[in-house]
Amino acid sequence: MKRHKFSCKKKYKILISNDDGIFSQGIFALVNELKKIGEVVVVAPDKQQSAVGHAITMNYPIRAIPYNFDGNINGFAVDGTPADCVKLAIKYLLSEIPDIIVSGINHGSNTAISVIYSGTVSAATEGTILGIPSIAISLATFGTCDFTYAAKFSREITKLVLKNKLPEGTLLNINIPPISESEIKGVKITRQGKSLWDDTFDIRKDPSNKEYFWLTGNLKILDKDEDVDVDEIAVLNKYISITPIQYDLTDYKMFKKLKKWKIKK
């Protein structure tokens, strides 16, 4: 397969991925804005991969199919997860390391507990693990939506990240309200709010009368401080939410306490 060669003519080399799939509206909107500030290449799943978390494909092979955006943007559709896409892009499909990885624009918010289920965030996490500045961007609505402003903001924050740099091991998780630019009040730096999915399973029967289960549920917010990322607080109040994310999961408070348990072999 022919690997992508950046032309070196444009200022920035930008890799775009997502979890909604390469055919999604949000990735097109992102490509169209980011190509204004750099050379864009897209490596994204060939189908919906929402809520795959940080899954990677080890037990099966994956494939990549060349895919053209507007005839002049190179893309590859991969039959894997968002993390697979980023790994394959960096390790094989691109001839050079990009300056930044932008994942999105997701259709639906990725805030609070959803961050750990999110494929959008996971593509950016994988980029960060590989040492590349990475950001995840979501439009906070599951309804019909207009990506215009979200894409424009994505362009500006991409420029800012390229200029200011991110600390090693840190990515930005950005959620944008689904309203027009004039309605947006500003930007809030947030922390990941506490919440859980109050799941239920819809119990159905197949034509052979056998039961199957379909996950459904509502996000239950457990944390309503004003600095949290949860939609009810930041996004529904018309602020763009930006949460810096890292992936050292150690609970350092408990790390100290656990030593007092004096656990024996």
Next chain:
Amino acid sequence: MKRHKFSCKKKYKILISNDDGIFSQGIFALVNELKKIGEVVVVAPDKQQSAVGHAITMNYPIRAIPYNFDGNINGFAVDGTPADCVKLAIKYLLSEIPDIIVSGINHGSNTAISVIYSGTVSAATEGTILGIPSIAISLATFGTCDFTYAAKFSREITKLVLKNKLPEGTLLNINIPPISESEIKGVKITRQGKSLWDDTFDIRKDPSNKEYFWLTGNLKILDKDEDVDVDEIAVLNKYISITPIQYDLTDYKMFKKLKKWKIKK
């Protein structure tokens, strides 16, 4: 489907899950030890689900098939991810909330960066999100292995967690060396070490001469402090590694710094 009813005769109600699948050797070893201290029910994937991270199944339905362990331990084989198994168990398959969830025993370590890819850890994370004390246990070898001591230690740490309790939002990630009890030197409380998978893709061709890619690679350790969980430090030095894990991913240092970026809408 008939839901599992705990008999209330035994002291503890224990839910077991894993990511290696309900047929794996490690889950049998765990069941056989934990049934000594409580009533065990198993809800686990019907096939290998390693490295699925915190994936959940939203776009497709899932099924559960009753599965008997030794004729007297109830089990359900689920065609979903480890997180799906825990959700379905708690929300439908069990008539009561268990006292603890134990995920494992995984065949292979889950340390350092592997923690975020791990299905074993993700089953315990899902339990923790749902407010149930949860632990993840792995035997640190990918070779042939003997789960005897790891299962025995699992029983003891399960008792200790039930006695001492865990803070809300915290789980324990335990990695046990693949050696005999007499060779093990003790227990180390560890933090998640820095590392990355130095991935390569094996490039192959199918019978139609089309390329496909298979992920392979080695774990590259970036952090060799003596208190890290990484195999080279804790496990290969013959210590059991116990890392307290939480899932607030906010980077609080960057949270403060990011406010100074003065990002405009």
